[in-house]
Amino acid sequence: MILEAAILNVKPGLEFDFEANFKKASKIISSTNGYLSHELHRCIEVEGKYLLLVRWDSLESHTVGFRGSAEYQDWKKLLHDFYDPFPTVEHFQEVEI
Structure with missing residues (x-):
């Protein structure tokens, strides 16, 4: 994962x-x-700051x-104009401890 x-x-x-557009975009990504x-989490200390966490079965799925799908273009249209600056996206693997 x-x-x-x-x-x-x-x-x-x-x-x-x-947030309203994100609800619509959620249907896109979840399919x-x-x-x-x-x-999606709203920051308590900083107004307008959110944390998005998405779990994928593989890096390539994302x-x-x-990102290579037609649906991603719909996602972009719904969300990308809201950001300043544009977000950095990082991927993580769980560490077994």
Whole structure:
């Protein structure tokens, strides 16, 4: 399992619209092959800051499957104009301890 993590900084005053659009975008990502689950968290200390966590069965399910799909274009149209700066996305593997 791969965990995708992104800090999303939403432009001031657009938080309500972003959250509404994210609900729509959730349907898009959740129908992608290799998708397992996702969560969106609003930061308590910093207004307009969110944490997105997405679980994928493999890195390629996200980087090739989702990002290379027509559905990703719909995702972009719904969400990408809200960000400033554009988010950095990182991927993590669980460490067995």
